[in-house]
Amino acid sequence: xxxxxxxxxxxxxxxxxxxxxxxxxxxxxxxxxxxxxxxxxxxxxxxxxxxxxxxxxxxxxxxxxxxxxxxxxxxxxxxxxxxxxxxxxxxxxxxxxxxxxxxxxxxxxxxxxxxxxxxxxxxxxxxxxxxxxxxxxxxxxxxxxxxxxxxxxxxxxxxxxxxxxxxxxxxxxxxxxxxxxxxxxxxxxxxxxxxxxxxxxxxxxxxxxxxxxxxxxxxxxxxxxxxxxxxxxxxxxxxxxxxxxxxxxxxxxxxxxxxxxxxxxxxxxxxxxxxxxxxxxxxxxxxxxxxxxxxxxxxxxxxxxxxxxxxxxxxxxxxxxxxxxxxxxxxxxxxxxxxxxxxxxxxxxxxxxxxxxxxxxxxxxxxxxxxxxxxxxxxxxxxxxxxxxxxxxxxxxxxxxxxxxxxxxxxxxxxxxxxx
Amino acid sequence: xxxxxxxxxxxxxxxxxxxxxxxxxxxxxxxxxxxxxxxxxxxxxxxxxxxxxxxxxxxxxxxxxxxxxxxxxxxxxxxxxxxxxxxxxxxxxxxxxxxxxxxxxxxxxxxxxxxxxxxxxxxxxxxxxxxxxxxxxxxxxxxxxxxxxxxxxxxxxxxxxxxxxxxxxxxxxxxxxxxxxxxxxxxxxxxxxxxxxxxxxxxxxxxxxxxxxxxxxxxxxxxxxxxxxxxxxxxxxxxxxxxxxxxxxxxxxxxxxxxxxxxxxxxxxxxxxxxxxxxxxxxxxxxxxxxxxxxxxxxxxxxxxxxxxxxxxxxxxxxxxxxxxxxxxxxxxxxxxxxxxxxxxxxxxxxxxxxxxxxxxxxxxxxxxxxxxxxxxxxxxxxxxxxxxxxxxxxxxxxxxxxxxxxxxxxxxxxxxxxx
Numbered sequence: 154x155x156x157x158x159x160x161x162x163x164x165x166x167x168x169x170x171x172x173x174x175x176x177x178x179x180x181x182x183x184x185x186x187x188x189x190x191x192x193x194x195x196x197x198x199x200x201x202x203x204x205x206x207x208x209x210x211x212x213x214x215x216x217x218x219x220x221x222x223x224x225x226x227x228x229x230x231x232x233x234x235x236x237x238x239x240x241x242x243x244x245x246x247x248x249x250x251x252x253x254x255x256x257x258x259x260x261x262x263x264x265x266x267x268x269x270x271x272x273x274x275x276x277x278x279x280x281x282x283x284x285x286x287x288x289x290x291x292x293x294x295x296x297x298x299x300x301x302x303x304x305x306x307x308x309x310x311x312x313x314x315x316x317x318x319x320x321x322x323x324x325x326x327x328x329x330x331x332x333x334x335x336x337x338x339x340x341x342x343x344x345x346x347x348x349x350x351x352x353x354x355x356x357x358x359x360x361x362x363x364x365x366x367x368x369x370x371x372x373x374x375x376x377x378x379x380x381x382x383x384x385x386x387x388x389x390x391x392x393x394x395x396x397x398x399x400x401x402x403x404x405x406x407x408x409x410x411x412x413x414x415x416x417x418x419x420x421x422x423x424x425x426x427x428x429x430x431x432x433x434x435x436x437x438x439x440x441x442x443x444x445x446x447x448x449x450x451x452x453x454x455x456x457x458x459x460x461x462x463x464x465x466x467x468x469x470x471x472x473x474x475x476x477x478x479x480x481x482x483x484x485x486x487x488x489x490x491x492x493x494x495x496x497x498x499x500x501x502x503x504x505x506x507x508x509x510x511x512x513x514x515x516x517x518x519x520x521x522x523x524x525x526x527x528x529x530x531x532x533x534x535x536x537x538x539x540x541x542x543x544x545x546x547x548x549x550x551x552x553x554x555x556x557x558x559x560x561x562x563x564x565x566x567x568x569x570x571x572x573x
Numbered sequence: 574x575x576x577x578x579x580x581x582x583x584x585x586x587x588x589x590x591x592x593x594x595x596x597x598x599x600x601x602x603x604x605x606x607x608x609x610x611x612x613x614x615x616x617x618x619x620x621x622x623x624x625x626x627x628x629x630x631x632x633x634x635x636x637x638x639x640x641x642x643x644x645x646x647x648x649x650x651x652x653x654x655x656x657x658x659x660x661x662x663x664x665x666x667x668x669x670x671x672x673x674x675x676x677x678x679x680x681x682x683x684x685x686x687x688x689x690x691x692x693x694x695x696x697x698x699x700x701x702x703x704x705x706x707x708x709x710x711x712x713x714x715x716x717x718x719x720x721x722x723x724x725x726x727x728x729x730x731x732x733x734x735x736x737x738x739x740x741x742x743x744x745x746x747x748x749x750x751x752x753x754x755x756x757x758x759x760x761x762x763x764x765x766x767x768x769x770x771x772x773x774x775x776x777x778x779x780x781x782x783x784x785x786x787x788x789x790x791x792x793x794x795x796x797x798x799x800x801x802x803x804x805x806x807x808x809x810x811x812x813x814x815x816x817x818x819x820x821x822x823x824x825x826x827x828x829x830x831x832x833x834x835x836x837x838x839x840x841x842x843x844x845x846x847x848x849x850x851x852x853x854x855x856x857x858x859x860x861x862x863x864x865x866x867x868x869x870x871x872x873x874x875x876x877x878x879x880x881x882x883x884x885x886x887x888x889x890x891x892x893x894x895x896x897x898x899x900x901x902x903x904x905x906x907x908x909x910x911x912x913x914x915x916x917x918x919x920x921x922x923x924x925x926x927x928x929x930x931x932x933x934x935x936x937x938x939x940x941x942x943x944x945x946x947x948x949x950x951x952x953x954x955x956x957x958x959x960x961x962x963x964x965x966x967x968x969x970x971x972x973x974x975x976x977x978x979x980x981x982x983x984x985x986x987x988x989x990x991x992x993x
Contacts, residue, residue: 244854287856355810372809376855387962388844389792389869389936390775393835395960400845404827411821415813424808425820427853434664435796435846435867436707436937437963447855449809516809517856540815542807543857 161265161566163258163558165551171257172554175201175241176249185246185545190284190295191326198241202256202281209263211279217332218299219283219323225263227275227569233345235273235568236528237262237561238280240296240520244287248547250554254535255350256281258558265562273569275345282520289313293485297520301527302337309334344528346495346568349521350561351532352549356540357513364556365510366534367500370451371525372420372516373488375460377446379406379467382477385432385440400430400439402476406467410446413459420514421450421459451514453488489522495531495568502563508556517542533560581685581986583678583978585971591677592974595621595661596669605666605965610704610715611746618661622676622701629683631699637752638719639703639743645683647695647989653765655693655988656948657682657981658700660716660940664707668967670974674955675770676701678978685982693989695765702940709733713905717940721947722757729754764948766915766988769941770981771952772969776960777933784976785930786954787920790871791945792840792936793908795880797866799826799887802897805852805860820850820859822896826887830866833879840934841870841879871934873908909942915951915988922983928976937962953980 178198180187188195203221206213211223227234239255259279266273283296290311298304309320309330320330338344358366383399407425414423425446430439448463450456464480471478496512503510513534521530535557538548598618600607608615623641626633631643647654659675679699686693703716710731718724729740729750740750758764778786803819827845834843845866850859868883870876884900891898916932923930933954941950955977958968 244857245852287854353810354807356812356815374809385964386960387774387937388846388867389794389842389938390773390962391842391936391960392776392840393831393837393842395776398831398844400827400848401831404824404845407820407824408828411813411818417813420812422809422811422813424818424856424858425824426808426855426857426859427850428820428848430847432665433847434707434963435865436844437664437846438844439846445855447808516811517807518809540806540811542810543854544805 161269161559161562163261163265163555165555168257168261168554168558169551171205171260172249172253175253175257183246186243186249187245187247188241188243189245190242190286190288191322195242199281202241205260206279209260210267211263217329217336218296219326219328219333220296220300221281223279225266225273225277225279227273227277229274232275233343234276234278235345235565236278236280236347236524237349237565238282239349239351240282240285242284242286244543246545247543248545250352250547250549251354251542252285254352254549254554254557258350258554258561261558262562262565275569277565285520290319293518294520294523297523299333299336300338301523302339303523303526304334306334339527346529347521347524347527348495348499348531348533348561348564348568349519350557351519351534352542353513353534353537354517354542355537358511358534358536359538359540361511363509363511364536364553365503365508365560366513367496367510368491368515368532368534369496369512370488370490370514371519371522372449372451372514373453373456374485374518375448375456376483376485378481379444380479381442381444381471383440383475384438386438388436388438391438396438397475398438399442399476402471402474402478403428403442403444405470406444409463409466409470413448413463417450417452417459418455419450419452420516421448421452421455422516423448449516451488456488486518486522489525491531492529495529498567499531499533499560499564502567503560506559506563508560533557533564581689581979581982583681583685583975585975588677588681588974588978589971591625591680592669592673595673595677603666606663606669607665607667608661608663609665610662610706610708611742615662619701622661625680626699629680630687631683637749637756638716639746639748639753640716640720641701643699645686645693645697645699647693647697649694652695653763654696654698655765655985656698656700656767656944657769657985658702659769659771660702660705662704662706664963666965667963668965670772670967670969671774671962672705674772674969674974674977678770678974678981681978682982682985695989697985705940710739713938714940714943717943719753719756720758721943722759723943723946724754726754759947766949767941767944767947768915768919768951768953768981768984768988769939770977771939771954772962773933773954773957774937774962775957778931778954778956779958779960781931783929783931784956784973785923785928785980786933787916787930788911788935788952788954789916789932790908790910790934791939791942792869792871792934793873793876794905794938795868795876796903796905798901799864800899801862801864801891803860803895804858806858808856808858811858816858817895818858819862819896822891822894822898823848823862823864825890826864829883829886829890833868833883837870837879838875839870839872840936841868841872841875842936843868869936871908876908906938906942909945911951912949915949918987919951919953919980919984922987923980926979926983928980953977953984
């Protein structure tokens, strides 16, 4: 007989200690907390995670794609496995909770299971996925992407801003590129379900006073590269009406991007992250501007129509200024809904524990997007103070992390029992 | 008895040959025609100019500020001198005419004077001013600025983007920094007047079908550095209404700059040349933006009120987006009117030659701004095709340059006779 989930009470001090220890491993040259993919601090933090996994009683290996996988063997060998986990890399000058909470929370859950002599029916895999955050190669979630078979040979030929090839970076990090491509899970093991604990990175849970978010869907991301081509006139002599000012056309586009985001019916956001204008001299009218923007939504139909509307509006405004514009959209991720079954299990677990929860979308992308290709997927969110993330101010209260681990444990216990 | 000015007919082939020879001396690593201040191509072109001056019969020296000065001695030693000239440095990837026309045109005029045995009453100084174009040190017109006593010791401590000190750059170019500061002309020689032949760099003459422009005034320049401070939120998770997006506030400012420029009553232009946004990551809302803009006008009252209005509008718009903004204006040049007397001489010379002329403002700044501190100043413009300048497309028809040199010669002959 399995215990009631209430009896699995994660120890706050142990969680806090782990979070503090991991936070110590960071790039001293960068602000905030920085452990970017393939960096030395990231290598060191992975060694530390591996040791903690072994200490917690997991059977640990690093797979061909560089994911650290800790296995807690279940009673029924061969039964489809349960998977949980997250990542321990960070953005440049990031925070202490994004990713770390899901990995260290899963570890604390495993310790609780072992200390209470709870044996699961199924194997439980705790994964620290390689390189989840955005990087120079334009491919986030490298580890989970590889497991889902969504990393292809051509991706290894991508280059970063310093001209380094992704395949070579893998090799330098001790990973055989052929092994990375061969690490696909769907071919090698049946999976029962995936659930990931993560900080919300947005303000909805805090605003609604709910300690737990049950994720409905992960937003799709459409990325925009608009290139404006005007004319580099002398800024002192060319009359205003005779100009073809690429930066003015781009400024109109920035405002159009914002307007589309504000008009989203469900969760939708639109952001211009960067304008690069040339030549940039004080006395020359900007001739070319490259604009990087993105739109995200869990509403696929709206996202598709909004990108079309926005492209039309950007073109029309630019034409009015005599500026040519090339608009290119690329789909980074399509919107992925959470599994209805996992949603039910997570919300049921919270209800059983008497914990208030809210159904929320995820505007950020996660390894869960790729794991959803392999098995039913769900995510558990805990509140982010002020909705802040990807910055040193990122903060989640310890009590909320503890609550998140409780719900994760109850979810794993329930899913473990279920058959399909 | 001095000859009628009609008899001084500049030779088109000689002018064209000189323009072509000078155009050969350029940085092969850069596009268009590039001879930036202190560069090796600039050093070589100055050697070439010096030789041409000697050949033309001028008594040549390089003054303490690095200006190449060729003297054509007049009949009356001690009489206030006449000065003409321009510059031979270029912007990065510039054209073949900006500056060069004024120096090579003056040389052709000197050859004409000598070949027709015309002896002026006054000394005529032909000057190739050092470093007229904008540079990394934020100080254009280095040579004429020094002559006018407007270059001060503190300026030598300015640094360029590579951290090099202006004083050290002077030394490396073979100029003693103390000598640069000591090259002030007002202390050493009385001047009778300054007239500069230059390409218009704008489209007014071409639009009006006039081969000659008589400059009314040189626009004042107010430079803006606005720094927007928002908040670096996660671009996927922070709802639109909760953001403090510095780039959205800056985009509004770019459009406000344009609107103010379009509203100028006389000649007024306003240009945002550059936005630099941080952090620039694809999934982070821009937190800070530095915006570089400028406004120019010959209408001092309008310029002053427009900069105030614009600062207010930028602040109000930014506030609406929850973005703080620091607005700093600095005066690069105040508007300088041409001398009424020189204006009268130039337009009278054109009339006498039967050449149509238009009174036009100069939106670009020139060495004439600083020479106006020392004596009555005027400028003669020749048309720029399509108003294009500071780019490889810059073009002025040879016949227009020839006409410009004729008017310059007639102007010099008339001014030479006048007393004050």
